[in-house]
Amino acid sequence: MQRVKKILNDTADVVAETVEGLVLASDGTTRLMDGHRVIVRQPSAREAGRKGKVGLLVGGGSGHEPLFSGLVGQGLADAAVCGNVFAAPSPDAIAAATQDIDDGAGVLYVYGNYAGDVMNFDMGAELAGDEDITVRNVRVRDDVAAAPKERIDDRRGIAGDLFVVKIAGSACESCDTLDEAWRITAKAEANTRSIGVAVSAGSIPETGKPTFELGDDEIEIGMGAHGEPGVSRQKIGPADAVVDQMMAALLPDLPFERGCEVALLINNLGASTMMELLIANRRIRHCLDQAGVGVHRTEIGHFLTTQEMAGYSITLLKLDDELKHHLDAPARSVAYSRG
Amino acid sequence: MQRVKKILNDTADVVAETVEGLVLASDGTTRLMDGHRVIVRQPSAREAGRKGKVGLLVGGGSGHEPLFSGLVGQGLADAAVCGNVFAAPSPDAIAAATQDIDDGAGVLYVYGNYAGDVMNFDMGAELAGDEDITVRNVRVRDDVAAAPKERIDDRRGIAGDLFVVKIAGSACESCDTLDEAWRITAKAEANTRSIGVAVSAGSIPETGKPTFELGDDEIEIGMGAHGEPGVSRQKIGPADAVVDQMMAALLPDLPFERGCEVALLINNLGASTMMELLIANRRIRHCLDQAGVGVHRTEIGHFLTTQEMAGYSITLLKLDDELKHHLDAPARSVAYSRG
Numbered sequence: 001m002q003r004v005k006k007i008l009n010d011t012a013d014v015v016a017e018t019v020e021g022l023v024l025a026s027d028g029t030t031r032l033m034d035g036h037r038v039i040v041r042q043p044s045a046r047e048a049g050r051k052g053k054v055g056l057l058v059g060g061g062s063g064h065e066p067l068f069s070g071l072v073g074q075g076l077a078d079a080a081v082c083g084n085v086f087a088a089p090s091p092d093a094i095a096a097a098t099q100d101i102d103d104g105a106g107v108l109y110v111y112g113n114y115a116g117d118v119m120n121f122d123m124g125a126e127l128a129g130d131e132d133i134t135v136r137n138v139r140v141r142d143d144v145a146a147a148p149k150e151r152i153d154d155r156r157g158i159a160g161d162l163f164v165v166k167i168a169g170s171a172c173e174s175c176d177t178l179d180e181a182w183r184i185t186a187k188a189e190a191n192t193r194s195i196g197v198a199v200s201a202g203s204i205p206e207t208g209k210p211t212f213e214l215g216d217d218e219i220e221i222g223m224g225a226h227g228e229p230g231v232s233r234q235k236i237g238p239a240d241a242v243v244d245q246m247m248a249a250l251l252p253d254l255p256f257e258r259g260c261e262v263a264l265l266i267n268n269l270g271a272s273t274m275m276e277l278l279i280a281n282r283r284i285r286h287c288l289d290q291a292g293v294g295v296h297r298t299e300i301g302h303f304l305t306t307q308e309m310a311g312y313s314i315t316l317l318k319l320d321d322e323l324k325h326h327l328d329a330p331a332r333s334v335a336y337s338r339g
Numbered sequence: 340m341q342r343v344k345k346i347l348n349d350t351a352d353v354v355a356e357t358v359e360g361l362v363l364a365s366d367g368t369t370r371l372m373d374g375h376r377v378i379v380r381q382p383s384a385r386e387a388g389r390k391g392k393v394g395l396l397v398g399g400g401s402g403h404e405p406l407f408s409g410l411v412g413q414g415l416a417d418a419a420v421c422g423n424v425f426a427a428p429s430p431d432a433i434a435a436a437t438q439d440i441d442d443g444a445g446v447l448y449v450y451g452n453y454a455g456d457v458m459n460f461d462m463g464a465e466l467a468g469d470e471d472i473t474v475r476n477v478r479v480r481d482d483v484a485a486a487p488k489e490r491i492d493d494r495r496g497i498a499g500d501l502f503v504v505k506i507a508g509s510a511c512e513s514c515d516t517l518d519e520a521w522r523i524t525a526k527a528e529a530n531t532r533s534i535g536v537a538v539s540a541g542s543i544p545e546t547g548k549p550t551f552e553l554g555d556d557e558i559e560i561g562m563g564a565h566g567e568p569g570v571s572r573q574k575i576g577p578a579d580a581v582v583d584q585m586m587a588a589l590l591p592d593l594p595f596e597r598g599c600e601v602a603l604l605i606n607n608l609g610a611s612t613m614m615e616l617l618i619a620n621r622r623i624r625h626c627l628d629q630a631g632v633g634v635h636r637t638e639i640g641h642f643l644t645t646q647e648m649a650g651y652s653i654t655l656l657k658l659d660d661e662l663k664h665h666l667d668a669p670a671r672s673v674a675y676s677r678g
Contacts, residue, residue: 021617025637065613271610274404278360298364
């Protein structure tokens with residue numbers, strides 16, 4: 001099979017060059033740590049006059065740009081640690097980033113719930129603990145298709161990362177203690193649910209090969225962010241039917257009850273058209289209306305991608321006044337600027 | 340050939356459903372005009388207490404989402420008029436939108452320089468003139484590959500639309516007269532240059548067929564926003580060589596002289612990975628450094644797409660203090676929120 005055509009230099013350099021390009025795209029608001037693929041906010045909170053701020057470190061495998069590296073900035077993360085493509089960042093890099101951003105109040109880690117990330121972030125925290133830095137974790141487990149609700153710790157993190165990092169960013173900016181920032185962020189994570197649909201696979205830059213194959217008339221519901229198998233491979237149907245099926249899995253899971261208010265995210269996995277996402281949005285809103293669920297805020301676009309995978313995911317975050325406050329707080333980064 | 344796989348309902352309804360989804364994604368900040376595919380800011384400037392504001396109407400063919408429809412909002416356009424896929428909006432819809440947003444100070448039109456758009460916006464302006472509404476135009480002609488500089492009126496509008504609309508939005512918000520808003524917007528347009536590279540074609544939803552074919556190892560430099568032929572079809576080379584070639588066409592065209600400062604936009608045409616755009620950004624910055632050109636602000640992501648075309652365009656806008664002020668002014672819409 002032909003390699004998927006992409007405009008790259010040496011494929012061995014994709015992550016180093018991506019990180020370099022991201023820092024340049026931030027127009028001076030981030031820098032790269034010496035010796036590590038860690039993107040750090042610049043000026044730091046301390047340099048900007050905010051002493052003793054709770055640190056926020058995010059990260060995971062590369063290849064999902066603009067997450068996580070595009071979420072470093074004011075009201076968002078203090079640093080992002082970037083692994084190789086679809087691979088967890090190293091414990092050393094995590095520990096170095098933790099030391100860089102800690103200002104005495106401790107550091108909150110937010111990352112997707114994948115075995116490699118869990119292991120390496122835990123080892124990074126241990127290394128940082130040797131330097132007397134307190135660390136707490138929020139692991140995002142929003143993908144309802146990854147495991148049944150009873151085994152929520154087996155669920156993976158997908159686009160819901162965006163909402164959890166956004167709220168963590170505001171909480172770490174405004175809370176006096178790591179425990180309080182953790183409490184708010186953990187609540188956001190617990191209230192977030194997502195499900196995806198894949199239309200075609202993405203490819204890994206080094207191999208140039210798609211990570212799976214779908215038939216010319218097939219889609220897959222519940223596909224993971226690296227091409228992990230979903231819950232249903234099926235003939236492609238009308239958009240409204242696809243959305244209905246996804247919403248039927250999403251709404252009862254938390255559950256999102258009549259009268260509640262949510263933030264809605266429709267995330268492009270890569271190559272789908274904005275048209276398809278907007279067409280889905282009509283039907284999502286119809287389903288939410290039917291369920292008596294209100295929408296406080298909509299985000300639609302590319303946030304967590306799987307290279308050039310075609311498809312999208314739907315994320316709902318159930319809000320209360322506290323979460324709404326932190327979701328709406330100002331933020332500024334390469335991938336997310338609001339307020 | 341198999342239809343390109345997309346998650347749609349009836350393909351005859353794509354534009355109506357896209358517009359509906361866009362309005363819903365705006366969380367109450369836009370509405371749809373009765374009887375027309377026109378997205379209008381809500382509350383209007385007048386309803387928000389800004390009387391006698393110069394109106395800003397943007398628009399063009401659909402299929403390029405999030406432009407133009409995603410640029411309606413505070414600090415941006417008062418309305419966007421949406422044609423069929425890759426087809427100019429009707430004079431009737433343009434005239435109706437003009438009447439809806441005029442508050443006595445006249446209306447500025449900003450749109451891409453395509454024969455169909457020019458004809459229909461001119462006819463719309465004539466109809467609006469019958470109602471004693473003054474209209475002025477800025478036609479975006481940023482694509483350096485579309486025609487030689489001597490025939491700049493034959494050049495098409497591509498992603499540079501974003502910068503021109505952003506500056507027009509701020510100018511129409513703050514200027515007392517249509518002539519003054521036009522002057523600033525026309526300067527922005529005159530200072531904007533773009534060039535694109537296509538890796539693969541997009542398809543039209545109704546036919547499901549790609550608009551052109553490229554070989555498995557080919558790219559095309561200068562491809563237009565609807566798949567119009569570019570200046571060079573060639574074997575794909577390293578990213579740095581592709582960028583060097585594009586910058587060599589871009590920099591001397593205005594020209595962007597040593598010591599000047601620009602805003603930089605790297606626009607994803609649809610299906611390219613963010614990784615490719617970030618990798619390009621490194622080299623673009625290298626070329627700009629070599630040319631002694633400084634970067635005031637970088638935008639990177641999906642702004643003007645050609646369905647699922649893979650590829651990207653590079654846009655430079657030469658800034659002065661006035662343009663910088665309007666570029667940096669706050670804005671809020673589905674596709675663009677800053678400050």
